[in-house]
Amino acid sequence: MHGFCMLNCFLSRPDEVTFTAQFDRPGNIGRVHIGKAEIEGYKSKVGSVITSRDFITNSKGGPTWRLKFEICTFPLKGKVRFAFSDSTADARDFDDAIITQQETVRATPEGHENMPENLNNLAIVLLQRFKRTGNLSDIDAAISAFKQAIHLTDEDGLFMPLYLNNLGNAFLARYDRTGDTNDIMASISAYRESKCFDHTSNPFYIQTAIFCYSRPATDYDGYPDDRLVAAQYWVGLSQQHDPSQVLAAYSTAISLVSQVASLSQTIQARYRSLLKVSRLSTSAATVALGLERIDLALEWLERGRGLVWNQLNDLRTPIQVMKPSGADYPPANITEELERVSKALDRAGASRELWLAPSAGTSFTDVRALPGFEGFLKPLIHADMIDHLPASGHVVIINVHEDRCDALALRRGVHELCRISLPDFSYTKAEGLRESLKLYLHASGARTRGDWNATRGMRREGGSGGVVKNILRDLWILVVKPILNPGLCGESKSLTLPEFAISSYIPTFQTLVDRVKKPRKVEPENAGIFMISQPGTPNQSPIPKPERNAAATVNRVINIMENYTCVHFACHANQNTSDALKSGFALYDGQLDLSSIIQKQLVGAELAFLSACQTSTGDESLAEEAVHLAAGMLAAGYRSVVATMWSIQDQYGPKVAEGFYASLIDSESEGLNADGASRALHYAIQNLRKSLGDSESSLVSWVPYVHFGV
Numbered sequence: 001m002h003g004f005c006m007l008n009c010f011l012s013r014p015d016e017v018t019f020t021a022q023f024d025r026p027g028n029i030g031r032v033h034i035g036k037a038e039i040e041g042y043k044s045k046v047g048s049v050i051t052s053r054d055f056i057t058n059s060k061g062g063p064t065w066r067l068k069f070e071i072c073t074f075p076l077k078g079k080v081r082f083a084f085s086d087s088t089a090d091a092r093d094f095d096d097a098i099i100t101q102q103e104t105v106r107a108t109p110e111g112h113e114n115m116p117e118n119l120n121n122l123a124i125v126l127l128q129r130f131k132r133t134g135n136l137s138d139i140d141a142a143i144s145a146f147k148q149a150i151h152l153t154d155e156d157g158l159f160m161p162l163y164l165n166n167l168g169n170a171f172l173a174r175y176d177r178t179g180d181t182n183d184i185m186a187s188i189s190a191y192r193e194s195k196c197f198d199h200t201s202n203p204f205y206i207q208t209a210i211f212c213y214s215r216p217a218t219d220y221d222g223y224p225d226d227r228l229v230a231a232q233y234w235v236g237l238s239q240q241h242d243p244s245q246v247l248a249a250y251s252t253a254i255s256l257v258s259q260v261a262s263l264s265q266t267i268q269a270r271y272r273s274l275l276k277v278s279r280l281s282t283s284a285a286t287v288a289l290g291l292e293r294i295d296l297a298l299e300w301l302e303r304g305r306g307l308v309w310n311q312l313n314d315l316r317t318p319i320q321v322m323k324p325s326g327a328d329y330p331p332a333n334i335t336e337e338l339e340r341v342s343k344a345l346d347r348a349g350a351s352r353e354l355w356l357a358p359s360a361g362t363s364f365t366d367v368r369a370l371p372g373f374e375g376f377l378k379p380l381i382h383a384d385m386i387d388h389l390p391a392s393g394h395v396v397i398i399n400v401h402e403d404r405c406d407a408l409a410l411r412r413g414v415h416e417l418c419r420i421s422l423p424d425f426s427y428t429k430a431e432g433l434r435e436s437l438k439l440y441l442h443a444s445g446a447r448t449r450g451d452w453n454a455t456r457g458m459r460r461e462g463g464s465g466g467v468v469k470n471i472l473r474d475l476w477i478l479v480v481k482p483i484l485n486p487g488l489c490g491e492s493k494s495l496t497l498p499e500f501a502i503s504s505y506i507p508t509f510q511t512l513v514d515r516v517k518k519p520r521k522v523e524p525e526n527a528g529i530f531m532i533s534q535p536g537t538p539n540q541s542p543i544p545k546p547e548r549n550a551a552a553t554v555n556r557v558i559n560i561m562e563n564y565t566c567v568h569f570a571c572h573a574n575q576n577t578s579d580a581l582k583s584g585f586a587l588y589d590g591q592l593d594l595s596s597i598i599q600k601q602l603v604g605a606e607l608a609f610l611s612a613c614q615t616s617t618g619d620e621s622l623a624e625e626a627v628h629l630a631a632g633m634l635a636a637g638y639r640s641v642v643a644t645m646w647s648i649q650d651q652y653g654p655k656v657a658e659g660f661y662a663s664l665i666d667s668e669s670e671g672l673n674a675d676g677a678s679r680a681l682h683y684a685i686q687n688l689r690k691s692l693g694d695s696e697s698s699l700v701s702w703v704p705y706v707h708f709g710v
Contacts, residue, residue: 094129101125119149120163127170139174146170164194206241217252224259250284254300261307270308280304286401294417295382298408303379306508309635385509386415388516402427407483425478433471440467441646468699502682504707507631515639515710522565526604527672530564532557534571534587553589558596565606566672573612573629583629594632605637606673611653630708640674640709642681652701659684678707
């Protein structure tokens with residue numbers, strides 16, 4: 001047995017596993033459990049690591065074997081406990097980890113090759129507990145253990161620089177606490193000695209290092225987390241010393257992102273995993289663009305964006321794609337298995353469903369073996385994107401990176417990808433504009449819903465220096481104008497984007513492709529708008545002028561939603577950036593969250609108008625994931641979503657909605673659907689703009705409305 005096959009058998013049927021002479025490496029079982037816990041970020045699996053120690057010790061027998069097991073698995077046990085204590089800040093976990101590492105050191109025979117590593121592991125946990133508690137006895141013990149590890153390691157030992165660096169960290173931590181200059185001098189000495197091992201100009205060692213990172217990165221039997229770390233080192237070394245390998249390195253790293261944040265994890269664990277690689281796709285695309293590989297840049301940007309939403313969308317896609325194929329093709333057993341896995345995993349990552357992910361992978365493999373289904377649920381390639389563009393208009397993707405900024409433009413019928421350089425824009429500039437807007441909105445009260453003029457008054461234009469105007473001007477000159485046809489723009493600086501285009505936004509290209517590939521025809525009997533107005537939500541500010549005060553309870557709303565093509569929420573909203581599926585709308589008796597909406601499988605969902613607070617505001621640390629309600633409603637099946645980037649003024653919300661629906665109903669589309677939604681919002685906002693003007697306070701009132709979808 002090898003890798004995950006062995007692991008899954010042991011986890012599901014431990015009594016049936018027979019250990020042979022080939023499995024006479026006692027650390028392997030503990031390591032297998034560790035890998036499972038690391039991949040899934042699933043705390044209860046830590047118990048499996050610890051339980052496996054007692055299970056193997058008692059069943060295998062023999063003092064020599066048990067001693068081997070103690071030496072090999074005690075560090076693993078401590079590693080798992082410490083890993084989770086570091087994230088949960090549970091002092092008992094730190095205590096358990098330290099006790100475990102101390103037992104490991106005691107169980108290791110004198111002169112054993114593992115002794116330096118075990119001492120180093122003990123010192124690391126002591127150092128971390130010191131940082132939490134400030135107990136000087138911990139840092140003293142940590143320094144002593146680091147020194148012992150160094151003393152027992154050969155001068156040219158592989159881990160000598162690591163141990164020296166760790167010792168330097170420990171001395172520095174004690175200096176920060178005590179101010180003893182002897183500690184800072186000792187820290188500098190340890191750091192200086194460790195740096196002696198760092199650099200070499202010998203190309204043999206550099207190529208060897210690249211090879212040593214590329215091998216584990218491309219080892220399909222390795223754990224995704226470890227492979228991704230190796231791939232990132234491979235990327236860094238290749239960029240500096242061997243550019244011929246950089247595309248292969250990035251390709252490997254990008255392919256591992258979906259495995260690191262896989263379906264076998266909870267939503268929260270996936271987001272934690274994605275934080276580690278939040279900039280990977282934009283960095284990869286930047287390198288690809290520099291090498292004129294625009295096709296790769298497009299694919300890599302897509303594979304690194306909206307991963308969680310795409311996974312949720314994939315859970316429903318199999319059923320929608322295969323049901324029209326008939327009862328016999330694909331085989332009924334595959335269809336039924338996909339249906340089972342889809343429904344289970346669609347329940348938003350509930351802990352008891354995590355182990356169904358391997359079943360999903362097996363089912364997908366079976367489907368891909370069928371003629372015509374070879375690309376089933378695989379990542380989009382640029383040819384798929386070009387072949388499924390909207391009938392009219394352009395699709396523009398903007399990549400902002402420290403090294404360069406570019407826009408990619410695509411249009412139906414034009415197979416050549418167009419790259420537009422944005423030389424005067426920069427990542428630093430974008431960060432500055434975002435920070436300026438955030439500070440201005442906070443000062444203006446636009447982070448809290450209400451009638452600003454009535455409650456606090458809009459800040460006068462002179463007080464803020466025209467912040468919003470300046471931001472819009474910079475975006476027009478530095479980003480929008482270079483993308484638009486210069487023949488249309490001319491030299492005037494007073495023109496605006498709405499004079500040239502009706503804008504829509506999508507979190508991922510997959511969102512667009514799905515809607516183009518699967519057009520809907522709305523049945524007249526299902527066409528209609530379900531409007532939810534909850535003006536008196538407990539613990540929330542009142543929303544004025546509701547048309548009707550219906551009983552907007554969670555159960556009533558969710559059950560009625562599936563009977564209408566369009567839904568309008570005029571209520572408060574909550575965005576949970578740590579678990580997007582727990583974001584939702586505040587109703588009278590509780591929150592209607594996204595997970596409940598997604599589980600409903602709203603087959604006829606067309607349009608969602610979110611007249612709520614900041615429904616398209618995402619998480620700054622996960623910008624590529626579009627962790628906001630608008631993207632969530634697209635994932636739930638709605639083809640078109642109207643949302644806001646910041647809180648809207650209640651006095652203007654009804655005017656925008658009235659103009660929007662008047663334009664939508666007057667459109668030539670059959671039935672009330674998402675067709676024409678972007679145009680309807682465009683006209684409604686332009687009418688509001690005409691009545692308010694372009695003063696600073698007026699811009700904050702009409703700019704935040706955004707259309708998502710097609």
